[in-house]
Amino acid sequence: MYVCMCHAISDRQIREVVERGAVSLSEVQAHLPVADCCGCCAQTAQDIIDTHRNTIRQAIAA
Known part of the structure; x- marks a missing residue:
């Protein structure tokens, strides 16, 4: 599913960055241009993170 329509960033791309160690929206933004244009997707991106x-x-706990 597309999360950021401005840059065509998908939920899968966000999850991949989290798997590589990003723990916050700002850290995800260091790798992807999500929520840096209109900002409408910021909350959805944060929820996915x-x-x-x-x-x-x-x-890990299991």
């Missing part, structure tokens, strides 16, 4: 970080934590 938080959800995926929790998924990774749960997988």
Whole structure:
């Protein structure tokens, strides 16, 4: 699913950056131009980051 329509950034791309170690929107933005134009996708991007970080934590704990 596209999260950032301005730059055609998908949820998968955001999750990949989180898997490489990004833990915040600003860290994801260092790798992808998400939420740096109109900003409408910032909350959705943050939700994806938080959800995926929790998924990774749960997988490690199991």
